[in-house]
Amino acid sequence: MSLFRLDTSILPGTSASAEIADLVETEWTAAHPGEPVIRRHLGADPLPADAWALATTAGFTPEPERTPAQRDALALAATLAEELAAADAVLLAVPLYNYGVSQHFKTWADLVIAAVALTPILKDKPTVLATVRGGGYGSGTPREGWDHSTPYLRRILADMWQAELTVIERELTVAAVTPGMESLRGLAARLHTDALDAARDAGRALATR
Numbered sequence: 001m002s003l004f005r006l007d008t009s010i011l012p013g014t015s016a017s018a019e020i021a022d023l024v025e026t027e028w029t030a031a032h033p034g035e036p037v038i039r040r041h042l043g044a045d046p047l048p049a050d051a052w053a054l055a056t057t058a059g060f061t062p063e064p065e066r067t068p069a070q071r072d073a074l075a076l077a078a079t080l081a082e083e084l085a086a087a088d089a090v091l092l093a094v095p096l097y098n099y100g101v102s103q104h105f106k107t108w109a110d111l112v113i114a115a116v117a118l119t120p121i122l123k124d125k126p127t128v129l130a131t132v133r134g135g136g137y138g139s140g141t142p143r144e145g146w147d148h149s150t151p152y153l154r155r156i157l158a159d160m161w162q163a164e165l166t167v168i169e170r171e172l173t174v175a176a177v178t179p180g181m182e183s184l185r186g187l188a189a190r191l192h193t194d195a196l197d198a199a200r201d202a203g204r205a206l207a208t209r
Contacts, residue, residue: 001032003206004087007041008094008102015043016173017093020130020199024091024168027203038083042104051076052107055114073111080108081115089206090127090163094153096134101149109156122163126209128202129153129167132195134174136184164209166202170195 005025009015025037054073058066066074084090094105112121137147150169158165172188175181181188 001035001088002086003028003032003035003037003089003091004083005037005039005091006093006105006108007039008043008092008104008108010043010097010104012041012044015093015095016132016170017095017130020132020168020170020195021091021093021128023196023199024128024130024203024206027200028089028091028207031204031207038087040080040083040108042102042108046104047076047107047111048073049107052110052114055111059114074114077111077115081112081121084112084121087125089209090122090125091130091206092127092157093130094149095132096147096149099146099148101152105153113160118160120160120162122157122161124162124164126206127157127163127165128206129157129165130170130199131167132170132173134172134178136171138171166205168195168198168202 003025005021007015007018007021009017012018029035029037050069051073054067054070055077058070058074061070094102097103131150131153133147135143137143137145150167154165154167157163170191172181172184172191175184175188
């Protein structure tokens with residue numbers, strides 16, 4: 001058994017998404033002591049920004065005419081895809097940034113797609129997504145509909161790659177430290193507790209798959 005874990009926070013020391021993922025991982029490793037956890041932290045070690053373009057253009061270039069950079073990009077894409085394909089379970093921690101998906105995740109996903117095209121690489125594979133948002137984006141809030149990350153993540157992971165997906169969400173992660181959000185701090189604390197409880201439940205479920 002093996003677990004593949006992907007993190008994308010640019011603040012690994014204080015990451016709200018990592019806090020959730022840590023609990024999921026703890027439950028998984030408790031059930032599978034000694035089994036490998038393959039890690040990739042895109043926030044701390046980002047992928048080259050031009051890798052996707054190089055891998056994509058390489059696909060339209062005859063092999064003898066590919067540049068060294070194109071070959072390196074294709075090899076990177078294949079490595080990323082193999083990490084997913086080889087894992088028995090998948091855990092991803094992906095915060096919302098600027099109302100959209102993390103550029104680190106987007107580059108990673110695009111490279112995997114460059115390697116596998118439309119292949120459902122996570123078909124029926126148990127996968128947990130931990131995603132967090134600093135503000136509130138729910139029904140009736142001023143920014144309802146501004147979360148352009150979570151729907152995209154679902155499209156890629158569940159619809160395109162066909163993962164058996166569990167999503168853990170937490171909002172108002174910055175309420176405790178942001179002036180003007182004092183009235184939301186009680187709700188933020190409850191949402192925090194709910195997310196941690198959901199993480200433990202998801203980790204136990206992931207461990208039994």
